[in-house]
Amino acid sequence: MKEEIRQTTTIAVASGKGGTGKTTVAVNLALTFSRAGKKTLLLDCDVEAPNAHIFLGTEGMESSRVTVRVPVVDESKCDGCGACGKACRFSAIVSLGGKALTFPSLCHACGGCVIACPNKAISEGEREIGAAFRGMFHGVDFAYGKLRIGEAMSPPLIRVVKKFKSDAELAIVDSPPGTSCPVVQSVRGSDYVALVTEPTPFGLHDLKLAVEMIREIGIPFGCIVNRAEAGDRLAHDFCLENDIPVIGAIPDDRRAAEAYSRGIPLIDALPDFKLLFEELGGKLIETAEACARKEVRR
Amino acid sequence: MKIAITSKGNTVDSPVDPRFGRAAGFMVCDIDTGECAYKDNAQNLSASQGAGIQSAKNVADSGVSAIVTGHCGPKAFSALKAAGIKIYTGAEGTVAENIEKFKAGSVKEIDNADVEGHWS
CATH class of the missing domain: 3.30.70.20 (Alpha-Beta Plaits)
Structure with a gap:
C-alpha cells in the first residue's frame, strides 16, 4: 500500500475535536487543486459520518460492499x-x-x-460492515465509505477507501475526528497532516491530543485555524509555543456558514474564500510535496 | 452445587457488584457446604471490550452452575448460556444475603439479557 501512495502526494485533514471544519477544508482544497489543473483524489474516510458528498454529489457513483472475514466454526x-x-x-x-x-x-x-x-475446525466467512463509493465530481476523483449503522469496526472500511487506485498527483484524506484507531488508519501513510482547529478552549484541548497522536505516528504536520476571530490567539499561541507551523487561518464569517448550510463549497460562493484557499492550498502543497520528497523530516 | 455472586469485595459481607462483565470479582460459593472463595476479575473490569465474555469464561472455569448478579448484557448472556450456567439478576445487598435468597429460591432467573451491551 505504501508504494501506491508514494506516487501521489497525500495530505490528510484531521482534527482532535469534531466540527472544526475538516470536511470544509478538505472539499475546498480538493476543488482548488483540481481547478489549478492537478489531478486530485478526495477520500472521505470519516465512514461513521461521511459528508463530503453533500458538497460534491453522489450521482452515478459506483458502490461496492465491504466485508471483513469472521471465523466460522465447524x-x-x-x-x-x-x-x-x-x-x-x-x-x-x-x-x-x-x-x-x-x-x-x-x-x-x-x-x-x-x-x-x-x-x-475454523474457516472464514464474511460479514458486511459497510459500503464504499467512487465517482467523479467537478474534476475531483472522489471516494467515500459508509459504515453500517450499529457497526463498530471502521478501520477495515477506511482501508478499502484508501486503497482505491488512482493516477492522481494529489490525494486529500478527510479523516474522522478524534485520536483513536479510525483516525490513525486514515492519516497513516500520508505525507503531511493538516490539523484543523478552532480558537476555543474545547478546540485547543482536543488539538493538544491530536498533536500528541500525530507526533507518535511521526508524520509532519501543521495547523489550520478555522473560525479565527481577530485577536483570538488561543490556537496561534499554542502552535507558537510548541513549534507547530500555522499553515493558515480561515476567518469566522457568517457568509461562510450560510454557504455551508446550503451545501455550497465556500470557493464557489465567496470570491474572497476562493483566494484564501488558493493561498492556503499553495502553501500546503509546497510543504507536503517537500515532505513527500523527504526534504523535511520532523 | 457451586454458584458465583458478583462482589465488590472478597468476603461474604461485601456488597454485591451490580455489573456482571465488569464486576470487581466473584464470590464462588458451594451452597451445600457453605464454603466460599473469592475470584478476582480486575483484568476484565478494565478490558476495553469483551468483558462479559471473559467474565463468563472466568466463572465457567470455576465450575459454577449459576450466577447471581445485578444485570447481565447480551454477550455475557450468550456466553453463560453456552457454558450451561443459569443467570439470576436483580441482586442487591450483601453476598451472604443473596446466598440465602438463592437457597430460598427467591432470586429471579432470566432467559434474555436484561441490559444492552456497552459495545455494539
Whole structure:
C-alpha cells in the first residue's frame, strides 16, 4: 500500500475535536487543486459520518460492499480445547461448554484462531460492515465509505477507501475526528497532516491530543485555524509555543456558514474564500510535496 | 452445587457488584457446604471490550452452575448460556444475603439479557 501512495502526494485533514471544519477544508482544497489543473483524489474516510458528498454529489457513483472475514466454526470438528480463545485478543471467539462460540462484532479479522485451531475446525466467512463509493465530481476523483449503522469496526472500511487506485498527483484524506484507531488508519501513510482547529478552549484541548497522536505516528504536520476571530490567539499561541507551523487561518464569517448550510463549497460562493484557499492550498502543497520528497523530516 | 455472586469485595459481607462483565470479582460459593472463595476479575473490569465474555469464561472455569448478579448484557448472556450456567439478576445487598435468597429460591432467573451491551 505504501508504494501506491508514494506516487501521489497525500495530505490528510484531521482534527482532535469534531466540527472544526475538516470536511470544509478538505472539499475546498480538493476543488482548488483540481481547478489549478492537478489531478486530485478526495477520500472521505470519516465512514461513521461521511459528508463530503453533500458538497460534491453522489450521482452515478459506483458502490461496492465491504466485508471483513469472521471465523466460522465447524462444530463437528470442534472439541472445545480453547486454543482459539487463547489466540484471540478481542474475545471474539471463546470456548465455553465444550465448543467454540463466536462474537463476530468483536472480531478484528486477523485469522489467528484459524491458525491456532489444532482440529482445523475454523474457516472464514464474511460479514458486511459497510459500503464504499467512487465517482467523479467537478474534476475531483472522489471516494467515500459508509459504515453500517450499529457497526463498530471502521478501520477495515477506511482501508478499502484508501486503497482505491488512482493516477492522481494529489490525494486529500478527510479523516474522522478524534485520536483513536479510525483516525490513525486514515492519516497513516500520508505525507503531511493538516490539523484543523478552532480558537476555543474545547478546540485547543482536543488539538493538544491530536498533536500528541500525530507526533507518535511521526508524520509532519501543521495547523489550520478555522473560525479565527481577530485577536483570538488561543490556537496561534499554542502552535507558537510548541513549534507547530500555522499553515493558515480561515476567518469566522457568517457568509461562510450560510454557504455551508446550503451545501455550497465556500470557493464557489465567496470570491474572497476562493483566494484564501488558493493561498492556503499553495502553501500546503509546497510543504507536503517537500515532505513527500523527504526534504523535511520532523 | 457451586454458584458465583458478583462482589465488590472478597468476603461474604461485601456488597454485591451490580455489573456482571465488569464486576470487581466473584464470590464462588458451594451452597451445600457453605464454603466460599473469592475470584478476582480486575483484568476484565478494565478490558476495553469483551468483558462479559471473559467474565463468563472466568466463572465457567470455576465450575459454577449459576450466577447471581445485578444485570447481565447480551454477550455475557450468550456466553453463560453456552457454558450451561443459569443467570439470576436483580441482586442487591450483601453476598451472604443473596446466598440465602438463592437457597430460598427467591432470586429471579432470566432467559434474555436484561441490559444492552456497552459495545455494539
